[in-house]
Amino acid sequence: MIINHQLLLLIPSLLLLLTMVLGLLRALRGPSLQDRMLSVLLLGTGGVGLLLLLAFMLGQPALVDVALVLALLAAMTAAALTRREAGDD
């Protein structure tokens, strides 16, 4: 069963990883900080997907918890970037 999943899911995982690499080019190029942040958002969503695929391929249900934590914190970095402190105009 698990071996079966490995064969079925490995190719999708590789392709997903490649799209994440592609998206990261935007983080390198910018130009603005917000553009780079978008690329990190994509990496976060893709990372959740990849973790779920890994959980099934490796037979490690605990990795679903990791994906859950990543999903919970997805908005934190964007908020840390954009929220304004009391002194900001």
Added chain:
Amino acid sequence: MVVYLWNLLDLVLAGLVVALGWAAVASADLKRGIVLFIAFGLLLAIIWARLNAPDLALAEAAIGAGLSGALLLAALRDEPHTGDVIGFTRGPVAWATTVLSLVVAGTVAWALLHAHAAADPIRLADKVTVHLEHSGVSNPVTAVLLNYRAYDTLLELAVLLAAALGIMAVGPARPAYKPAGPLFGALVYWLVPLLIVIGGYLLWVGAHAPGGAFQAGALLAAAAVMLRLGGNPAAGLPGPVAQRWLLVCGVAVFISVGLLVTVGGHAFLQYPHGWSGMLILLIEIAATLAIATTLALAYVGGTTPASQGTLSEQQIKNHRASD
């Protein structure tokens, strides 16, 4: 076939993490460096998952991908926005440093390859497995942290306490955030309770599945960061006195348990038979609270506004004036 595909996945992941690390440290533009560092942390969490280390992946997902990015982004606000980039030291010093780094890396790689070739078949991993049933927990990582190498963990908590004291000593908190708008406010409203519940869940399952005090503490701290980002200046931390108790409770409970068992004729931190599970849970609860408070305080960046209404504010002002 499967093996080669795994190899390819490993090569892409390893190549990407090195490329991101390189790009993050090679950026003269700090904004770029920090965003790439956050991406680096995310990728590292995936790599821990790939290397069968779900305990680490949990901690990294909360800390590497969340907390440290938030910390660095907050620090970025203090950087002067002059537009000119300070960048790197150049010239012969740079060349010498590059050569030095290459030599160090080469030496480490050489040693690793030798260690890899001459690997001792008897590993600590086997000892961990053999004694696991006496450790009081069935998650090997928790067993190592709180039973076999409890001394290490005690000292680690002491290091965290020292860091927290240092942060409290150097100055007041960063300015608070403006109150959240309706959309982000709603997100904080739903997310914070969820983070706390899942933190509690991770603390509980840590005995037999990936999770434990460090992951739970990190999640509680993430809840505090979300609260602060939503406009709560104290990040949900209690008043100054309770805060200090929370900071020391990890080390205090750890040492008390260690000393209490010596009364029964055992060595320091050598749990009596049958009691390990309960004692470990007790220490872990205290450690979770201490870790969460330390990390939340680290994000706030100093004594929280709640604790500044007393004499200390005046003291800080006087101190500032005398500088």
Added chain:
Amino acid sequence: MLATDLIYSIAGVALFALGLRAALLHRTLLGRILAINICGAGIFLVFVALGYRGPDLVPDAVPHALVLTGIVVAVSATALALALGRRLREAGDE
């Protein structure tokens, strides 16, 4: 075919060297803190890669436990360094 642990330990060594070089050469405090974090992550990667024992065996829990505490200590140390840096800047401004 390559061994998984070897791939990741080499990546770890590379990150360690990159971080070390940048920590010595960066001229801003924030850049140095960033570089030290990358350097530390490289060390963690070497540790965990050495703990990996193939898909069928349970990995070595000892390096995992060390790295787990390491991650938490690293972020606290980073926070302390950032707080010190902020205080230094304020002291310089006054």
Added chain:
Amino acid sequence: MIEFIAMLIIMIGISFFAAGSIGLLRLPDLYTRLHALTKADNLGLGLIVVGLAMISGSLLMTMKLLLIWILVLAGSAASAHLIAQQALRREQN
């Protein structure tokens, strides 16, 4: 059989991710990129979740997968809002 259907759904999900990445790279400004990204990758993750739920074989796991997807949706909606808001603020100043 069901496993192949699941894989097919997952592959469709990944093609949405690919579309999002390409959009992120090729589109001309921040707002269009934001638009492409947040739609494509959320749908992509949704399809991955559906595919995996088909082979998970347990209700609890399916619920957990759905919860993760909903959280990502909420998180990315909030992030997109925050980023767009900040970009607009920058333009106005």
